[in-house]
Amino acid sequence: MRRPTVEVRVGKVPMGGNNPIRVQSMTTAPTTDTEACVEQIKRIVDAGGEYVRLTTQGIREAENLKNIREALLRDGYDVPLIADVHFNANVADVAALYADKVRINPGNYVDPARKFRKIDYTDEEYAAELQKIEERFVPFLNICREHHTAIRLGVNHGSLSDRIMSRYGDTPEGMVESCMEFLRICVKQQFDQVVISIKASNPDVMTRTVRLMASTMDKEDMHFPLHLGVTEAGEGEDGRLKSAVGIGALLLDGLGDTIRVSLSEAPEKEIPVAYGILQATRSRITKTEYISCPGCGRTMYDLEQTIARVKAATSHLTGLKIAIMGCIVNGPGEMADADYGYVGAGRGRISLYRGKECVEMNIPEAEAVDKLLEIIDRDRK
16 A cells, blocks of 8 residues: 655656656756757657756756756646755755755755765754754745645765764764754645655665654655655666665555666656566556466477567557466466466466466467467457
8 A cells, every 4th residue: 555645746746645657757958958958858858758957056057957947848748856965955946936845965965065074063063063954945945835846855875964973873864853953844834845854875865764764754644745766776677676675665565755766878768667667567557567487397388479469469558467378387377467478378378367367278370379369359349
């Protein structure tokens, strides 16, 4: 069961609550290059991306979000834009005027850049540092409230402040507390348009910390949506596997309201991987799902060719689960979760199933795919 959360309005595409788990990516072009950003954003949206994040390291970048949005709207692309801010709270204030959501990093929003120093704070000194955060953070929340801008508190394993590191170390507990300091201010100010992310490049650290974050919020009666991602996952197979392990494990726990697969590749290539992870965890069904056995000496037909034929004939049937099984041993039992089944019944013979019920027995293999389509079409009418 998915963890209940408040709904956060990000432009015209809300997340959390009862909304689908959203998919997003991030541009790699300089945010001052309007044309390059617009072209990248179009490719992301065309691939299925629902939010796009852009780095806003300075005032110029934050202000250029207005030009980027106007160019997108002229071409019919009304996608929510998210500003990514580090180190400069003043930039966050400006970005909130133009972005649908602003990401800030609690590790460097008010705390100075890390110098890897061990600092011993008294409780009074530590409380004074938290008061500094509140004094600077509340005006930002007020700007966001006025302009209907959501925020993301994005904690990264590699960018905790020296203050947090000195008291908690480089630990999941430190990452969670870094976020909770800001969340408690949001709750105090009755600002609930907040999304949380806790990321690490190590899927084990990332999953343990997100679970701790969720349980900590629950204990304090907070119900903010979660953004999932394995940061700096890499490229190719490595990046995809790390992302699938980290994001997938949490989705199966019922955690997560938006995901980003971080690949060292063109940003639009992240989107199919994200949807694949959502499909595999059955968190968001966007295509036909196929269940098939690996084959063995009992398989009486060419499994790979048959899978290809069945996919070609049924891939348009979004939301169905279709099993292709080599023999009766793995058939009705192993494919019990499927809507329909194509099962080897002997050399050159196939049996077709609706769920666990055999509806066509021992038909010629040459007729089986067409017959399967007939059964599905009849059921869908």
